[in-house]
Amino acid sequence: MTEVVPDHKWRRPSTDASRKSLERVQNIIGDFDADHTMKYYDYWSEHYEQDLENLDYKVPDFMAESLFSFLSPSNWTDKSFTVLDIGAGTGQMAIALSKIQYAGLIDALDGNSLMLKKAQSKNLYRNLTRHLLTTESPLPHDSNAYNVVVCCCAMVPALIQPECLPDMVRVVKCGGLLYFTTRATDGNNSFRARVDEQLNRMYESGLIRFKSEAVIPQYSWPVEEIGEDGQKHFIAAVAICVEKIKSSD
Ligand SMILES: C[S@@+](CC[C@H](N)C(=O)[O-])C[C@H]1O[C@@H](n2cnc3c(N)ncnc32)[C@H](O)[C@@H]1O
Numbered sequence: 501m502t503e504v505v506p507d508h509k510w511r512r513p514s515t516d517a518s519r520k521s522l523e524r525v526q527n528i529i530g531d532f533d534a535d536h537t538m539k540y541y542d543y544w545s546e547h548y549e550q551d552l553e554n555l556d557y558k559v560p561d562f563m564a565e566s567l568f569s570f571l572s573p574s575n576w577t578d579k580s581f582t583v584l585d586i587g588a589g590t591g592q593m594a595i596a597l598s599k600i601q602y603a604g605l606i607d608a609l610d611g612n613s614l615m616l617k618k619a620q621s622k623n624l625y626r627n628l629t630r631h632l633l634t635t636e637s638p639l640p641h642d643s644n645a646y647n648v649v650v651c652c653c654a655m656v657p658a659l660i661q662p663e664c665l666p667d668m669v670r671v672v673k674c675g676g677l678l679y680f681t682t683r684a685t686d687g688n689n690s691f692r693a694r695v696d697e698q699l700n701r702m703y704e705s706g707l708i709r710f711k712s713e714a715v716i717p718q719y720s721w722p723v724e725e726i727g728e729d730g731q732k733h734f735i736a737a738v739a740i741c742v743e744k745i746k747s748s749d
């Protein structure tokens with residue numbers, strides 16, 4: 501079981517800009533419906549990338565680097581290797597992959613057109629699809645289609661629901677990976693239990709096996725906030741990787 505960072509250990513950012521950025525992150529923590537969430541991203545799309553910079557957001561880099569270690573060098577340089585980035589936002593995952601010379605193809609899927617427009621401007625994706633993923637509206641992709649499916653910081657209460665995990669696994673090729681994050685905080689415990697329930701069900705049916713689980717810093721604070729312990733304090737995310745070991749029908 502992953503270590504959970506207690507909510508009281510979160511530090512407040514110390515500059516006006518970073519305080520405002522954290523406020524925008526916190527505005528979308530809650531049980532909001534999809535309509536509210538998408539309207540919020542219409543607004544946030546204009547500030548999103550600056551907010552990530554202010555808060556020292558490094559999750560896509562962590563995921564890209566660990567994916568590199570999970571895959572073989574020949575996968576990494578294979579121009580026909582395929583990654584689907586679910587909840588792609590403004591394209592941070594594609595930027596992180598390209599920084600470490602991933603040579604294959606990346607498709608993006610996101611429910612918000614303004615976020616996707618920013619992702620498109622990076623010229624790193626093959627296809628970009630606007631689609632709101634829910635249990636009622638599954639992914640518009642074939643089964644067993646992608647070598648890797650990633651979902652970075654989009655599986656949290658107001659965004660993509662744990663009950664969508666089986667559909668996310670459906671589009672992964674047999675032998676491929678699903679790699680996603682959720683929050684590792686007290687406040688996310690019941691959501692995390694729903695994640696585990698879905699994963700355990702797929703494990704028990706012989707569809708997946710567990711490959712890796714790691715806690716990663718999600719946001720860390722400006723240097724002047726570093727405490728007497730000399731450590732940066734952060735909200736944590738947990739990154740979970742599973743391998744698909746049986747093709748979907
Ligand atoms: C916190 S952002 C993460 C973006 C990117 N992966 C990153 O790491 O910067 C979450 C993204 O998920 C998208 N999203 C939220 N709910 C969604 C859903 N049900 N289906 C598809 N995309 C969704 C939002 O529009 C937003 O762009």
